[in-house]
Amino acid sequence: MRGEVMPSLIRPGGDLVEATNAQLGIRLGDLEGHAVDITRRRIWLAVWVFTLIFTLLGARLAHLTVGGDGPMTVKRNTQPQVAQERPYIVDRNGVLLATQISAYNLGADARKVEDVEEMVAALAAILPGLNRQKATRFLSSNRRYVELMKGLTPQQYKAVLTLGNPALKMEKADRRFYPHGSLASHMLGFVGSDMQGLAGLEFFLDRSLEPLSQESLRDGRLPVTLDIRVQHSVRAELAKSIKKFSATGGSAIVMDVENGNILSMVSLPDFDPNLKPWNAGHQRLFNKATLGTYELGSVFKIFTASMVLETGAAAPEDTFQTSLPISIGRHEITDPHGEKRPLTVGEIVVHSSNIGSAQLALSVTPEVHWGFLERLGLIDKPELEIPELTNPQLPRQWGEVERATSSYGYGISISPLQALVAGAAMVNGGVMYRPRLINDDLPLGVRVISEETSTHMRQIMRAVVTHGTAKNARNSKFMILGKTGTARMAGPGGYDSSRLMTSFLGAFPAHSPRYAFIVILHEPQKIDGVYGTGAGWNVVPLSTDIVERIAPLLGVMPHPAYKPADNIILHKVREVL
Amino acid sequence: MIGFGRTDRHFLANWWWTIDRWLLLGIVFLMIVGFVMTFAASPVIAHRLEIDTYHFAYRQIVFLAMAFVGMIIVSLLEPVQIRRLAMGLGVMALGGVLLTLMVGSEIKGSTRWLRVLGFSLQPSEFLKPCFVVTVAWCFAMQNTRLDVSGRLIGFALLIVTCILLSLQPDIGQMILLTLVWAAMFFLAGGSYLFLSAMSVTGLALLVFLYQSFPHFKFRLDRFLDPSLGGTYQTDKALEAFKNGGLFGTGPGDGKIKHVLPDGHTDYVFAVAAEEFGLVVGLLIIFIFAAIILRSLVSLRDSRDHWVQLAGTGLIILFGLQTIINMAVNLNLMPPKGMTLPFISYGGSSLLALALTMGMILSLTRHSSGQKRILSDGSADEIPLHKTLNLKGGVL
Numbered sequence: 001m002r003g004e005v006m007p008s009l010i011r012p013g014g015d016l017v018e019a020t021n022a023q024l025g026i027r028l029g030d031l032e033g034h035a036v037d038i039t040r041r042r043i044w045l046a047v048w049v050f051t052l053i054f055t056l057l058g059a060r061l062a063h064l065t066v067g068g069d070g071p072m073t074v075k076r077n078t079q080p081q082v083a084q085e086r087p088y089i090v091d092r093n094g095v096l097l098a099t100q101i102s103a104y105n106l107g108a109d110a111r112k113v114e115d116v117e118e119m120v121a122a123l124a125a126i127l128p129g130l131n132r133q134k135a136t137r138f139l140s141s142n143r144r145y146v147e148l149m150k151g152l153t154p155q156q157y158k159a160v161l162t163l164g165n166p167a168l169k170m171e172k173a174d175r176r177f178y179p180h181g182s183l184a185s186h187m188l189g190f191v192g193s194d195m196q197g198l199a200g201l202e203f204f205l206d207r208s209l210e211p212l213s214q215e216s217l218r219d220g221r222l223p224v225t226l227d228i229r230v231q232h233s234v235r236a237e238l239a240k241s242i243k244k245f246s247a248t249g250g251s252a253i254v255m256d257v258e259n260g261n262i263l264s265m266v267s268l269p270d271f272d273p274n275l276k277p278w279n280a281g282h283q284r285l286f287n288k289a290t291l292g293t294y295e296l297g298s299v300f301k302i303f304t305a306s307m308v309l310e311t312g313a314a315a316p317e318d319t320f321q322t323s324l325p326i327s328i329g330r331h332e333i334t335d336p337h338g339e340k341r342p343l344t345v346g347e348i349v350v351h352s353s354n355i356g357s358a359q360l361a362l363s364v365t366p367e368v369h370w371g372f373l374e375r376l377g378l379i380d381k382p383e384l385e386i387p388e389l390t391n392p393q394l395p396r397q398w399g400e401v402e403r404a405t406s407s408y409g410y411g412i413s414i415s416p417l418q419a420l421v422a423g424a425a426m427v428n429g430g431v432m433y434r435p436r437l438i439n440d441d442l443p444l445g446v447r448v449i450s451e452e453t454s455t456h457m458r459q460i461m462r463a464v465v466t467h468g469t470a471k472n473a474r475n476s477k478f479m480i481l482g483k484t485g486t487a488r489m490a491g492p493g494g495y496d497s498s499r500l501m502t503s504f505l506g507a508f509p510a511h512s513p514r515y516a517f518i519v520i521l522h523e524p525q526k527i528d529g530v531y532g533t534g535a536g537w538n539v540v541p542l543s544t545d546i547v548e549r550i551a552p553l554l555g556v557m558p559h560p561a562y563k564p565a566d567n568i569i570l571h572k573v574r575e576v577l
Numbered sequence: 578m579i580g581f582g583r584t585d586r587h588f589l590a591n592w593w594w595t596i597d598r599w600l601l602l603g604i605v606f607l608m609i610v611g612f613v614m615t616f617a618a619s620p621v622i623a624h625r626l627e628i629d630t631y632h633f634a635y636r637q638i639v640f641l642a643m644a645f646v647g648m649i650i651v652s653l654l655e656p657v658q659i660r661r662l663a664m665g666l667g668v669m670a671l672g673g674v675l676l677t678l679m680v681g682s683e684i685k686g687s688t689r690w691l692r693v694l695g696f697s698l699q700p701s702e703f704l705k706p707c708f709v710v711t712v713a714w715c716f717a718m719q720n721t722r723l724d725v726s727g728r729l730i731g732f733a734l735l736i737v738t739c740i741l742l743s744l745q746p747d748i749g750q751m752i753l754l755t756l757v758w759a760a761m762f763f764l765a766g767g768s769y770l771f772l773s774a775m776s777v778t779g780l781a782l783l784v785f786l787y788q789s790f791p792h793f794k795f796r797l798d799r800f801l802d803p804s805l806g807g808t809y810q811t812d813k814a815l816e817a818f819k820n821g822g823l824f825g826t827g828p829g830d831g832k833i834k835h836v837l838p839d840g841h842t843d844y845v846f847a848v849a850a851e852e853f854g855l856v857v858g859l860l861i862i863f864i865f866a867a868i869i870l871r872s873l874v875s876l877r878d879s880r881d882h883w884v885q886l887a888g889t890g891l892i893i894l895f896g897l898q899t900i901i902n903m904a905v906n907l908n909l910m911p912p913k914g915m916t917l918p919f920i921s922y923g924g925s926s927l928l929a930l931a932l933t934m935g936m937i938l939s940l941t942r943h944s945s946g947q948k949r950i951l952s953d954g955s956a957d958e959i960p961l962h963k964t965l966n967l968k969g970g971v972l
Contacts, residue, residue, distance in 0.1 A: 035717075035719075035720040035765070035766050035882050036879075036882050038765075038766040039764050039766065039885045039889075040885075042763060043876065043885070044877070046760070046873055046889065046893065047873050047877075050866065050870060050873070051866070051870065053900055054862055054865065054866035054900075057900065057904065057907065058862045058863075060909060061818070061850065061859065061862065061907060062855055062859070064907060065823065065850060065854065065855040065858065066822055066823050
């Protein structure tokens with residue numbers, strides 16, 4: 001057929017075209033046949049072009065996958081080698097927090113096993129943790145290597161060696177060990193079965209972009225800012241209170257306000273990193289102190305107050321009318337037990353007035369408001385060495401309603417760590433330090449409010465203790481200052497008044513704060529002998545107990561001006577501030 | 578069961594004995610790869626978008642089934658029916674493109690989508706094959722009718738289509754269609770002089786586009802100088818190829834799909850290469866090449882000019898789309914959103930491809946072209962099976 005022009009059977013246009021063409025002396029069959037032949041030739045060109053391009057694509061693919069500096073596949077198998085170099089972790093006083101212990105993995109060449117029953121019996125006598133069924137099944141197989149058990153102790157290793165069976169194979173596989181068990185679990189994190197860091201500082205050790213500098217390591221030991229004595233006191237007191245108030249959980253952080261060093265961080269319930277922590281469940285593995293975000297409630301009022309003082313939107317002595325609820329759109333803001341008189345900026349915080357707080361927030365522009373929260377690091381994900389960090393949950397809009405509610409801590413969820421870092425800057429003279437667990441460089445701080453504003457904030461937060469919602473802390477001889485928060489927890493159907501989260505963000509000693517802390521209880525219940533369920537009744541006494549225990553450890557002296565509460569002449573708040 | 582004897586006159590039997598079964602097998606292979614890759618690449622995307630894990634996978638199965646059936650139905654048609662279908666659908670698609678300009682939903686800065694019966698359809702996808710077939714008809718007319726200039730009509734069609742596409746704006750499709758048009762013009766016997774003139778114009782137009790469309794400039798700049806940054810997808814794709822090596826990381830173990838926003842669509846080739854390695858990557862390239870080359874060789878033997886041009890135009894459209902996607906994946910070209918035929922996720926593109934390949938399957942059937950069926954509407958008066966194709970073959 002090829003090249004043969006078949007007679008045309010049908011002609012378009014009918015006779016007219018035929019006639020026209022005939023006049024022109026052209027036979028259409030020839031014309032089309034000619035065109036078909038041209039196209040035939042040119043299709044060959046297309047065939048060659050396509051062949052060439054696809055060959056190029058194939059070559060490029062080969063070059064990218066297996067060419068160049070070799071495939072990455074080789075690299076992937078080298079990871080476990082880091083195991084040997086994993087540094088010990090010690091606290092700031094050199095107390096061992098994470099270390100390696102010698103351990104061995106036991107395997108066998110199943111083809112060389114002569115009597116499976118006998119071997120399993122012999123091994124089980126040495127290794128109480130051996131899974132006999134699995135071992136029998138594995139040893140009955142015909143595989144060159146089966147793994148029988150991980151983590152043999154040196155004694156067990158020796159005993160297995162003395163069996164003298166050539167089918168058994170053992171290799172050294174050190175295990176990570178945490179002498180304090182669950183005490184600092186959320187901070188240290190844990191490693192997987194192949195010594196890869198999976199959480200906390202252990203994760204950081206594997207993933208930190210730069211290798212740890214030699215300055216940060218002392219004899220192969222990595223010192224962290226944690227003080228295990230403080231950690232122990234904080235955790236013990238928190239656990240006691242959780243039990244006492246039948247709370248579902250709690251968290252606490254203690255930080256040095258002058259450099260951002262984290263001395264203690266507890267989230268309860270927690271887990272034991274020695275005991276296959278990945279099986280501990282979400283509840284225990286979840287770090288409430290850094291990974292949880294919460295509507296902290298009234299604690300937020302200190303940020304609102306410092307904002308208006310810092311920007312000059314209101315002077316400390318300016319008063320605001322708080323006796324009547326205010327309406328914003330369809331939203332009404334009320335005070336549960338308001339003072340029926342105009343309050344100063346400080347009094348708004350001391351008496352925890354939502355109405356006043358909303359007015360403070362609305363006295364600045366939305367941009368200034370947002371900008372101030374941003375400056376305090378409440379808009380972004382905080383920084384810390386551990387990976388359990390999260391972005392705050394912010395209002396979708398930034399209208400008057402959102403601004404008003406966020407001024408007293410609703411509609412904006414932040415992590416306790418963020419609140420503490422910003423709170424420390426309120427009282428330390430106005431410099432916000434980046435929190436840290438590894439103390440290898442100068443502290444990183446930025447001024448967020450003036451020293452003058454910070455002085456005001458100290459006075460206000462001390463008045464919260466002497467005259468406000470945290471009176472249960474006023475008996476401490478370490479001069480606590482702070483701000484309470486009692487927030488209803490958001491549930492599926494809105495806020496649930498029966499489920500509260502109480503928090504206390506504070507610092508001591510009040511005249512020159514050195515240590516800041518945040519303590520939170522989740523869903524504390526009312527108990528006999530205690531008047532209420534608000535923060536003042538559970539988390540404030542708890543914080544006081546914590547301070548009483550840790551201040552002596554930290555070298556903070558009782559204040560010379562301290563007198564038992566009975567003798568304190570209670571001034572009117574207005575006079576104190 | 579229908580007996581499929583060679584002498585069977587049933588139209589399905591006729592179809593079976595005249596269809597290019599190797600071509601069909603290649604397409605089915607691609608569909609299977611697409612099926613596997615959707616399961617490999619889309620769950621992570623679905624997870625990231627916080628929708629049902631197999632949302633994309635299930636949808637793709639439905640689309641693949643629809644595409645397969647649609648392709649078979651189209652391949653059953655006779656050439657004259659193909660042409661009528663193309664012209665009918667072409668007019669509808671043009672209308673659809675116009676409609677998107679008025680009521681389309683805007684996605685990523687362009688209005689290309691229409692919502693039809695709960696599906697998002699992209700009319701410009703369907704416009705492409707219809708445009709090619711119609712232009713082929715115009716070009717073929719050049720040599721059968723002296724009273725009309727087919728090439729001029731073909732050129733007018735190109736201009737109208739380009740204007741519509743640039744309004745969307747969909748510059749990628751516009752360039753693609755222009756390239757296919759130029760290739761067809763060349764194949765139809767266009768002079769080298771005219772072609773060079775067009776290349777120069779095309780280059781000038783590219784410079785103009787570079788100046789006037791910021792995102793076009795952005796991508797080109799970054800392709801020429803990666804140090805400008807913003808080449809995230811490209812970098813990740815290169816990493817994926819490297820990571821894949823000879824045999825790949827194994828199904829499900831690829832990492833790129835976790836970090837690429839378009840892992841299930843534009844960058845599915847990189848995902849495939851990472852998980853299945855060089856060997857499978859080369860196999861995919863080979864199948865694409867085989868489909869294209871086999872079609873071209875088969876069309877070469879056609880004695881009907883329109884069938885030749887329409888078929889080659891369609892296969893060039895298919896081939897260019899494949900090449901552009903792969904070249905972008907392999908960083909041989911600046912990023913251009915182009916799906917990998919049959920393998921990328923996407924309903925519109927899959928259905929449009931089924932239409933394209935259905936037409937190619939029909940045009941490469943043994944009975945097409947060689948028997949010189951017809952190249953214009955006058956065949957309407959004479960039933961095909963009586964005049965030409967003695968085996969029957971009219972639906």
